[in-house]
Amino acid sequence: MSHPQSTRVLVRGVGEIASAVACLLRRAGARPAVQASRPPIAIRRRMAFSDAVFDGTARLEEFTARRLDSATRAETVWEAGEIPLLYGDFGQMLAQAPWQVLVDARMNKQQAPESQIGLAPLVIGMGPGCVVGVNVDMAVETSWEALGTIVAQGATMELAGEPRAVLGHAxxxxxxxxxxxxxxxxxxxxxxxxxxxxxxxxxxxxxxxxxxxxxxxxxxxxxxxxxxxxxxxxxPRIGQARLDGIDERPRRIAEAVVDIIRRRLDWPSRMEAPLSAV
Structure with a gap:
């Protein structure tokens, strides 16, 4: 059995889903960091840590992300109760700390992720293009049709359909x-x-x-x-659209990531249900 406080998780991406994963892992007691190699194009910036790339820090719910140009100082940020945002070459950030888990939350829907198996003891992917045993160890569905479903074998769903409609606009x-x-x-x-x-x-x-x-x-x-x-x-929901915090879709995806890590690393947990999988 391992403990969350000894679990270092490198999350690729700084958008709303990567940021939600980091927040929920931090709440669980783990030591997550988000990572970006170039200026992020994230659009829901008030629901993500992406602006820390430019401003040095960014706030999402109760957590602050702090930009670092090296993973060697991550421990100091974790000890302060914050989340490191590692800005720089992915390979260098990966090599600078002993990561137990790698989570690919870049959400590139047009291109299948490269094989990352072996870069950490546990590699979790999400969205289209993930194949368990080929480029990831486990995966999470990100489409509304199967949102948050944990994939323990086979491939995730192919990209299909339109975005979810809001008041008739998709x-x-x-x-x-x-x-x-x-x-x-x-x-x-x-x-x-x-x-x-x-x-x-x-x-x-x-x-x-x-x-x-x-x-x-x-x-x-x-x-x-x-x-x-x-x-x-x-x-279209003028005055009613949510602009801040963790929204439903990233939250449910992040909950599935935490569930995978909790069970694969045998964290102490009150959860008794078996790991759901497709």
Whole structure:
């Protein structure tokens, strides 16, 4: 039996799902760190630790993430009750601390993750492209159809369908970069916008709202983006959309990650139910 306080978990990514995983692991007593190698394009920045890359710290619910350029100082951050955000080369961060678990929460839906088996004693992936025994040891489903289901054998579901609709709006809630370039924001998260209003520029090209709504997410001003990157989210629930904290989808995914680690590392737990799997 191991103990959460001796469990160091490296979480790849600094978006809302990676940040939720880190928060729930910290609550469980573990020592998680999130990691990024380049300026993040995360849009729901008030629901993530991504802004710590630029500002040095970021707050999500009761936890503060603190940017470090080396994993060698992670212990000091954990002892202060905070979560390290390791900004730099992934291989270097991986080599600088004895990680018991690696969680790939980068959520790259268009490209299957490379094989990471053996980079840590336990490797957990999530979303499309994960195959247990091929590129990860365990995986978690991220689609609403099977959200939070733990995959102990075989592959995760393929990417399919449209985003979940909100008041009749699905794919059109999200705005995508029309070309590669540097994003310049024209509004702030939480702003109310009208149909056709410019929310950001990528180079000389405008990115406009498709309907009246509230800006729920927007990539940080000054970040380089590629054509097709998701860079903004407009929510039709003006004044009612959640902008801060851990939302339902990242929370349920994070709960599944914690469940896998708890059981595979035999943490002390009051949970008696068997590990669910497909």
């Amino acid at each position: 794919r059109d809630r999200f705005r995508y970069a029309p070309a590669a370039g540097v994003l310049r924001s024209a509004v702030a998260i939480g702003a109310t916008v009208r149909e056709g209003e410019v929310v950001a520029w990528v180079g000389e090209l405008p990115v406009m709202a498709a309907f009246d709504g509230m800006v729920r997410g927007l990539t940080r001003d000054g970040v380089p983006v590629l054509a097709g990157n998701k860079i903004a989210e407009i929510d």
